[in-house]
Amino acid sequence: MANQILNVDDSKDKEKNNNSEEESQLLIPETEKNISSPSEFKSKFKKGMQISAVSIASIIFIVVIIVSVFSIINNKDTKIKKGVSIEGINVSGLSKEEAKNKIQTELLDKLDSTIYFQYGENVYALSLEQLDVKYLLDKSIDQAYNIGRTGSIIQRDLQVLSLKKHPQNIKIEVTYDEVTLDACIIDISAKLPEQVEQPSYYFENNELIITSGKIGKAALNDETKQIVHDALNNKNYNEMYFDIPTYDKYPDKIDVEKIHSEIYKEVQDAYYTAEPRMVYPEETGVDFAESIETVKAQIEAEDKSEYEVALKFTPANVTVNDLGLDAFPDQLATFSTWYIGSNNRYQNLIVSASKINGIVVMPGETFSYNSTVGERTIAAGFREATVFENNQAVSGLGGGICQVSTTLYNAVLFSNLEVVERTNHMFLSTYFTGGRDATVAWGSLDFKFKNNRNYPIKIVAGVENGGVHVSIYGLKTPDDYQVEIFSNYIGSGTYQTYKRLIKDGQVVSTELISTDTYHGRH
Secondary structure, eight states, X not given: OHHHHHHHHHHHHHHHHHHHHHHHHHHSOHHHHTOOSHHHXXXXXXXXXXXXXXXXXXXXXXXXXXXXXHHHHHHHOOSOOTTEEETTEEOTTOOHHHHHHHXXXXXXXXXXXXXXXXXXXXXXXXXXXXXXOEEOHHHHHHXXXXXXXXXXXXXXXXXXXXXXXXXXXXXXXXXXXXXXXXXXXXXXXXXXXXXXXXXXXXXXXXXXXXXXXXXXXXXXXHHHHHHHHHHHHHTOOTTOEEEOOEEEEOOOOXXXXXXXXXXXXXXXXXXXXXXXXXXXXXXXXXXXXXXXXXXXXXXXXXXOSEEEXXXXXXOOSSOGGGOOGGGSOEEEEXXXXXXXXXXXXXHHHHHHHHHHTXXXXXXXXXXXXXXXXXXXXXXXXXXXXXXXXXXXXXXXXXXXXXXXXXXXXXXXXXXXXXXXXXXXXXXXXXXXXXXXXXXXXXXXXXXXXXXXXXXXXXXXXXXETTEEEEXXXXXXXXXXXXXXXXXXXXXXTEEEEEEEEEETTEEEEEEEEEEEEOOOOO
């Protein structure tokens, strides 16, 4: 029974194995079914692999050929690659020269543009020509041209291929004169309205007035410069207006020590030196009436726009007018006129002559007869005497003083000094020749002259021996001329007066200095 069971199982195993062989045969490919042995199978498998390798090699060969052809075409191409632009201008397929011409046509006319800044209603222009703006165009074209031409062959090809999806836009580098730009921005800032007012001071009625200044506006120079820089690089400056960035600028603190150092003067007497020959005028001493600390405390105690500071003046003991003729060694000219008239007229001559006697006029300074003699008043010593007004002889204070101004005028002419203001009389008089007078009237007509020499001059005037005498002293130089003054009567009460300059016996020049007309007395 046991043996029967084993036999049954064996028969079952045989059936199972037969079924498995049939299933295996069904799974074997048809080609393999024809393989009679393992060696035959290996041979056919090797042959298949050889066919696949040939196919892959063929593909690779084709790819290499394509790449090589692409590289050859790419390398032989002398134009800018497709997909490249400069400042948004398409330069694809153009040579360097063609690209340059195109950009110059479309872009470089902007160099004639102007950048405008504005603050309120104020506009400030800044031209690109003024800044010497230049485009580095050649550099940008070289950069555009080199795309696809740098690196290995593969890198070059990849650069060209990438342009299809990622076009490149080259910016043009801009240069300009930064020093000029800085100066222009400073100038714009200085011209802004509402400028800050710094503390200052002035003199009024022998007092010092210190002003505290006012807050103002100033440009932010660095920010303004950045606006220009960005506009130039972005090429968006054509007829564009930019607001000037500003800030509140506060005045400096009042510097009392500085103000004191500027107004302070030591008193100094006038003096002169013989070697070299120089005259030094007097200096009136000036100082704060109070201490610097007191003035500081005064200013810090109150917040005001102005502060009054009392001053102390110390006059010199010796003025230039006190210097003797030793300081003025040469007589430049002298002139005299002769008087006829009343005692009052004589007194007026003495007073007016004494007013100008000893006066020193420094180089470049202008002398005024009215300012020096002063108003004609009884308190000043003047008396009533004959004067001419409205074609009539009338009595008036100071009558006769025009003889002193006339005498001084002639001395000035012969000294070759510069006449600044002079008017002739309405009528001729016995003490002058036509064209050789100078009338004066308080508050209106004045006689003025300027010391056009390089050394001070001193006026010496007096009335004696029936005449008015005026001399002018100074320092002669080798450049001085001999002076001749003469007048010609040309009719109808008119005279023409000339000044002739002579050097070494030769006439250097003859100048018409005045044409004067006089009326007959009624």
